[in-house]
Amino acid sequence: MNDDIILAIDQGTTSTRAMSFGQDGVPRHSIRREFVQHYPQAGWVEHDPEDIWRDTLATLTETAAADGGRVAAIGITNQRETLVVWDRATGEPVYKAIVWQDRRGAALCARLKAEGCEPLVRARTGLLLDPYFTATKLKWILDEVSGVRARAERGELAAGTIDSFLLWRLTGGKVHATDASNASRTMLFDIHRGVWDEELMRLFMVPANLLPEVRDNAAEFGETNVLGRPTLIGGMAGDQQAAAIGQACFARGDVKSTYGTGCFLLLNTGDHAVASEHGLLTTIAYRLSGRTTYALEGSIFVAGAAIKWLRDGIGIITHAADTHDLATRLDDNHGVYMVPAFVGLGAPHWDPAARATISGLTFDATGAHLARAALESVAYQTKDLIAAMSADGARDLRQVRVDGGMAANDWFCQFLADMLDSEVARPANIETTAAGAAFLAGMTAGMWRGPDDIAATWRADRTFVPQMTADKRAALNAGWQDAVRRTLSV
Structure with a gap:
């Protein structure tokens, strides 16, 4: 093969991108297309599913044509x-796709918390009651889009995360299915029993016939x-779980952190x-x-969305890579x-009402200070996550494997290692999310036998x-914690 x-x-x-991989796990060809973001109201974020489908078809067929190899299988990874x-x-x-960043479900979550529903949600799903997750989005469409609930109850509609729609x-x-990792992010799936939870479906008023296998x-x-x-379509995983697979985080205690639009840090806790x-x-x-x-x-x-804002929102940079040069011009963050x-x-604050702040500005502040502050903010937030994991019992987190677009920035990776006081390992292939999807599909197709074969392909760049x-680290962190306190809504 x-x-x-x-x-x-x-x-x-x-x-949306498509990427081809050979048996060595190294990317061969890649085609990528950006698509339009829709912001119909403050705190609302939507995508046009037809844009996503159009770009998926185009990038898939163009990458296959550019590579020329025989396609053994296709894997899918997606924004969760x-x-x-x-x-x-x-x-x-x-209706348009309601994006993970969307906050329109905040009032519903607040009401359910007040009614004492969060312990049930946490016990079954491992999640907090937050509009980040899929259930509140689904309830909104069922309640607010004319005729949808009646059509859903008649079995005329299907619902799912982006992987399900693309499949x-x-x-x-012919197939309405999802995978266990994406299902676990819906706030409707019992992660212990491995089934859609009847009580949660009643709580969010979701007809069972909408949901995928x-x-x-x-x-x-x-x-x-x-x-x-x-x-063959042989593998699917949510983007952060796919990245953990692409980073070969198969052992209990392995940690990866992906820096894309947001930042997501996963610690493998085994069974x-x-x-x-x-x-x-x-x-x-x-x-x-089955395990x-x-x-x-x-x-x-x-995370990376802050860099995008510097570029598209206020025009401080032309390219994301400019933040490296701007940050290195400064001796410190002033x-x-x-x-x-x-x-x-x-995490760990879960404050949907908080809004972005920039503090500590003086007349000598420049665009370089804002660029550096944006990069630093991602490292500080990562440090907060590691501290929470340590408080939950994780020990000896000596190395964090990083990937995603920001991982290409040497200044950021060094500052991250400094703030975490641990090694930061950047793989030779920082596109680990696509690699994880490829590995899963390749396992089904027989290209890789399992995790050991996948781990053998991982290389550090x-x-x-x-x-x-330690004193400087503590001082910087104290300044960050003060800035967060000024930002929190409660």
């Missing part, structure tokens, strides 16, 4: 928690003919679902051959801190070691 390739669909928050509801007969969405379209409407991450999800012949007492989520890392591996996760809503709560704060003094 050495001439075979695996194609990975990496459907993200701001772009983003919801689509569509017509089973036509495949047409009934439906790729298979011509849940399968292992490496499984036969169906076939697609979009490449001109039947091709034990650790209940966090410090604002972290308990989630499914992956399910292979579930769990993780603790810290979710930061804004007391300037950015708390990028543009859509609220995630560079390991960053701490260089900062």
Whole structure:
């Protein structure tokens, strides 16, 4: 099978890409397209599912043509928690996709918390009651879009995260399924029993017939003919779980942190679902051959999105890479801190009403200070997540494997190592999310036998070691904590 390739669909928050991989696990070709973000109201974020489908088809077929190898299987990874509801007969969405960043469910979550529902949600799903997750989005569409609830109750509609929608379209409407990792992010799935939870479906008033079948991450999800012949779809995983697989985080205690639009840090906890007492989520890392591996996760809503705001929102930079040069011009941050709560704060604060702040500005502050503050904010938030994991019992987190676009920034990786006081390992392939999807599909197709084969492909590009003094680290962190206190809504 050495001439075979695996194609990975990496459907993200701001772009869709397809990437081909050989048996060595090294990317061969990649095509990427950005798509439009829709902000109909403050705190609302939507995507057009047809944009996503169009770009998925285009990047998939173009990458396959550019590579020229025989496609053994296709894997899918996706932005998690983003919801689509569509017509089973036509495949047409009934409303735009409601994105994971969307906060329209905040009032519902507040009401359910006041009614004492959060302990049930936490016990079954490992999640907090927060509009970040899919259930509140689904209830909103069922309640607010004309005629949808009646159509859903008649069995005319299907609902799912982006992976389910793409699978439906790729298979011509033959398969309505998802994987265990994406299901675990809906706030409707019992991560211990591995089933859609009847009590939670009643709580959010979700008809069971809307929801997809849940399968292992490496499984036969169906076939697609979009490449001109039947091709196996052999793997699916939410983007952060796919990144953990791409980073070969298969051992208990392994940690990865992905820096894309947001930042998501996963700690493998093995077959034990650790209940966090410090604002972290308990989630499914992956399910292979029917066996579930769990993780603790810290979710930061804004990481690379802050850099995008510097570029598109206020025009301080032209390219994301400019932040490296701007940050290195300065000896220190001069007391300037950015708390990028543009859509609220995630772990460990979970404050949906918080909004972004920049503090410590003086007349000598420049664009370089803002660029550095944006980079630093991601490292500080990561440090908060590591501290929460340590408080929940994680020990000896000596190395964090990083990936995603920001991991290409040497200045950021060094500052991250300094603030965490631990090694930061950057892999030779920082596109680990796509790699994880490819590995899962390749396991189903027989290209890789299992985790050991995947781990053998992992290579470090560079390991960053701490260089900062403890006193300086403590002073910087104190300034950050003060900035966060000024930002919190309560």
